[in-house]
Amino acid sequence: MTIIAGVALLLAAVAFFLLPTAHLNTRSLVRVNGVARIVPPETKVAGLAELEGLQTGPGSMLDLTGDVTVLGAGAPAERTLSGRPLDPDGILPDGARIVVRHGDHVLEAIRRVTVQIPYETSVEGKGVIVSLVRPGVPGERELFKGVASGKQAAVFTTSAPQNAVIERTSSAASGLKLAALTFDDGPGKFTQGVLDALAAKHVPGTFFVLGSSAAGNKAMIEKIKAAGHEVENHSWDHPILTKLTTEQIMRQISRTEEVIGGSRYLRPPYGSYDAKVTAAAAALGHKLVLWTVDTRDWETPEVGAILANVKAQTKPGAIILMHDGGNNRSATVASIPVVIDWLFQQGYSLTTVAGLL
Ligand SMILES: [Zn+2]
Incomplete structure (x- = not known):
C-alpha cells in the first residue's frame, strides 16, 4: 500500500513539475502605465487592444496656430513591454509592465519674416511750393509664418515708422x-x-x-x-x-x-x-x-x-x-x-x- 501510495505521490510530483503551470493559473496581473489589470492567462498583446489605456493613436500635423492640418500624420504611438517594442502576437507574461504613449503632434516648419511698415505723410499748409520738412522712414515688423499653411502669427514691431512731413508754402x-x-x-x-x-x-x-x-x-x-x-x-x-x-x-x-x-x-x-x-x-x-x-x-x-x-x-x-x-x-x-x-x-x-x- 505504502509503495503504491509512494509511487502515486511521486507521479503527481513529476506531473506537477513537468506539465505547464499555466493551466493552474486562472489569471495574470499586468500593469498598463502603472495601473494594474487582471487578464486571463495566455492573453496576447493583440487581445489587450480593447483594454482601456491601450487606445492610442499617432499624433497629427499642426499648423503654427495649433490647427490640425493632417490628422494622424504626426509621430506614431509608442507601446513598449519592459522597455521593448510590444509584439502584438506575444503572450503577456504575468507581471508584465506595459507603457503606452500617444504619438506627438508635429508642428509645421516655421520661418521668421521681416516686413516693412510703410510710413504716412502729413502735409502742412496749402501753398504751391512743396518741400520736405522731414523724410519718412519705414518701420519694421517681424512675424512667424507657417511654411506649409502660409498662416502667420506672433507679429511684433521691431521699429515704428517715422512719418514724413511735407510743407506747402x-x-x-x-x-x-x-x-x-x-x-x-x-x-x-x-x-x-x-x-x-x-x-x-x-x-x-x-x-x-x-x-x-x-x-x-x-x-x-x-x-x-x-x-x-x-x-x-x-x-x-x-x-x-x-x-x-x-x-x-x-x-x-x-x-x-x-x-x-x-x-x-x-x-x-x-x-x-x-x-x-x-x-x-x-x-x-x-x-x-x-x-x-x-x-x-x-x-x-x-x-x-x-x-x-x-x-x-x-x-x-x-x-x-x-x-x-x-x-x-x-x-x-x-x-x-x-x-x-x-x-x-x-x-x-x-x-x-x-x-x-
Ligand atoms: Zn504736364
Whole structure:
C-alpha cells in the first residue's frame, strides 16, 4: 500500500513539475502605465487592444496656430513591454509592465519674416511750393509664418515708422501784385507761338519742359533761354512720379536736367507728388512747384474759357498753369495777349517762377 501510495505521490510530483503551470493559473496581473489589470492567462498583446489605456493613436500635423492640418500624420504611438517594442502576437507574461504613449503632434516648419511698415505723410499748409520738412522712414515688423499653411502669427514691431512731413508754402511775393505764366509739356510745335506772344508783350514766362522733348529740340531750349525766360523741369516723359521708385524719379529729373542745362524746380506731372517724390527732388536740389491758377487750357480750348479761369482764380503771387505741348495749343497761344492785358489792367506785374519765390 505504502509503495503504491509512494509511487502515486511521486507521479503527481513529476506531473506537477513537468506539465505547464499555466493551466493552474486562472489569471495574470499586468500593469498598463502603472495601473494594474487582471487578464486571463495566455492573453496576447493583440487581445489587450480593447483594454482601456491601450487606445492610442499617432499624433497629427499642426499648423503654427495649433490647427490640425493632417490628422494622424504626426509621430506614431509608442507601446513598449519592459522597455521593448510590444509584439502584438506575444503572450503577456504575468507581471508584465506595459507603457503606452500617444504619438506627438508635429508642428509645421516655421520661418521668421521681416516686413516693412510703410510710413504716412502729413502735409502742412496749402501753398504751391512743396518741400520736405522731414523724410519718412519705414518701420519694421517681424512675424512667424507657417511654411506649409502660409498662416502667420506672433507679429511684433521691431521699429515704428517715422512719418514724413511735407510743407506747402506760398510764394514770398504772395502779398504783391505779381503773377507768373507757366507753360508745361513742351517744347513742341506751339512753343514758338508762345514765345512770340510773350515777346509782343515783353513778358517773361517759365517753361516746365519734358526732357524727352527737349532732347530732340535743344535749339528751342536755347531760344527760350536767350529770350530771357526760365526753363524748368517737368520730368523726362511725364509719368505719374508717385508710382516710380526713388531711383526712377531721380533719373526722370536728372536726365532732363542734363538736357536743359540745370533746373531748380520740378513740376510733377499731373501735380502728383508724395513724400518719396518730394525727397527725391530735394536730393537733387529741386523744390516742387505746383500752380494756383488752372486755366484748363487742355480741356476747354477756347480763349474765353481760359480767360474766365484766370479771372476767377488769380490772386497776388499767382502761378498760372498753361500748356505749350501735348496737343493743339492754338487757343493757349491766342489767349496769351488777352490774359496778359487783363492782368495788366488789374495792376499785376509778370515775372518768372524764380522771380516769385
Ligand atoms: Zn504736364
